[in-house]
Every structure is written in structure tokens, then in C-alpha cells.
């Protein structure tokens with residue numbers, strides 16, 4: 001089968017972790033980082049007898065919002081500071097989530113551990129996506145389910161990621177000014193428009209729909225792959241659903 005090459009080399013994992021560590025304290029204040037998959041999971045996939053894993057859980061928004069939907073919740077991420085925010089959120093909201101620092105390419109779980117695995121806007125960051133997807137497949141039990149949601153490249157090329165970063169910074173800072181005061185608003189703006197975060201935005205390697213289909217259907221044969229419009233029509237998402245054959 002033909003190999004699918006990413007459009008440019010993805011940054012190494014240490015750099016990804018560093019970039020997310022940098023924005024971890026303000027990540028949840030950025031409006032364009034809104035999460036689109038929770039509702040989808042809740043209505044289509046939740047099961048109170050299942051163990052669920054959120055891969056690349058970031059600040060824990062999704063995994064926390066799944067409280068009560070699954071028997072056991074797990075979240076892993078490579079960025080220690082994103083995980084630290086996730087930990088605080090889980091404690092504050094009393095959500096029993098087991099969190100750990102792990103690379104998607106080397107998940108420290110046994111074969112067929114999870115009934116449900118989610119990757120929300122993570123796949124496009126993975127340096128070795130094929131390897132990571134095979135690893136994700138390994139930890140899903142037979143008959144278990146996978147949900148991948150990711151942003152498509154088509155509307156986020158050229159200067160769009162930089163414009164989006166400034167817009168997210170301005171909106172995030174504006175909102176923070178009213179809720180948390182001037183100092184928090186200022187730190188939101190500085191982190192959202194820092195040279196490191198702008199470089200991250202500039203280096204984003206979103207896949208287009210065709211690459212996505214090729215990459216996912218190779219590892220998850222028979223997966224349902226569909227395209228959805230994102231918030232305000234500014235982005236498009238791809239949604240991959242797969243059930244591991246029994």
C-alpha cells in the first residue's frame with residue numbers, strides 16, 4: 001500500500017511538549033481551542049461499564065466533562081504542564097481520572113485495555129502518526145470503539161493560523177479581563193502571541209481530507225470517516241469512528 005507523507009516534517013515530540021507547556025496556563029482561555037467532541041461522545045458512545053482513554057488529553061477538558069459517562073476515565077499527554085492543569089481541574093471538579101505523562105507512540109498499557117479511546121485534535125501533532133495509530137489500536141479491546149476528531153488543513157493554510165492566534169489571544173484576553181482582571185488578561189495575550197506559540201501555529205501540519213482518509217483507513221480498516229463544519233464555519237473537522245473487530 002502507498003505510504004502517505006505528511007505535508008511537512010512535524011516537530012519532534014520534545015518541541016511539541018515545550019510549546020504546549022508554554023501555553024498550558026492560558027490554554028483554556030483561548031476561545032478558538034473550543035472542544036467539539038464531548039457532546040458527540042456523550043450521545044453516541046458513552047457506556048457506564050466501559051473504561052475510556054483520552055489520548056493527548058491536554059488540560060483535561062474533555063475527559064473531565066465525561067464524568068459519569070464511563071466507569072473508568074484515563075487521560076495521557078506528553079506535556080507535563082498541560083497535565084498539571086488537567087490534574088487541578090479533575091480535583092476541583094471531583095472527577096476521578098487517572099492521568100499520566102505518556103507519548104502516544106508508547107502507551108504504557110497492556111493490549112486491549114480500553115473499551116473506548118478518544119483523540120481530540122491530537123493526530124496532526126504526532127511526529128510518527130502511523131506508529132501512534134497502531135499503538136492506539138493495540139490498547140482498544142475487541143469490540144471497543146475509537147473516536148478521532150481533528151482539524152482539516154483546508155481553511156487553515158497561509159497566514160490563517162497566525163491571524164487565528166492573534167484573534168484567539170485578543171478574544172481570550174478580552175474575556176479574561178472581565179472574569180480575572182488585568183494581569184491575567186495581559187498574560188493571556190502575551191502567551192497567545194508569544195514567539196514560541198506563533199511558531200507552533202505557523203508550523204501546524206494539518207492533514208487534508210484525502211491524507212486523513214488514507215492514514216486512518218490503513219490502520220483502522222472499515223472506519224467511518226466524515227467531514228463536519230467547525231464553529232462559525234472557520235474550520236472543518238474530520239471525524240473517524242471505528243469499532244475493533246471482535
Ligand SMILES: C[S@@+](CC[C@H](N)C(=O)[O-])C[C@H]1O[C@@H](n2cnc3c(N)ncnc32)[C@H](O)[C@@H]1O
Nearest residue numbers: 020056057058077078079082103104120121125
Ligand atoms: C491541541 S491540544 C488538544 C488537547 C485536548 N485533546 C483538547 O481537545 O483540549 C493537543 C495535545 O496533544 C498533546 N500531544 C501532542 N503530541 C503528543 C504525543 N505524541 N503523545 C501524547 N500527547 C501529545 C499535546 O501536548 C497537547 O496537549
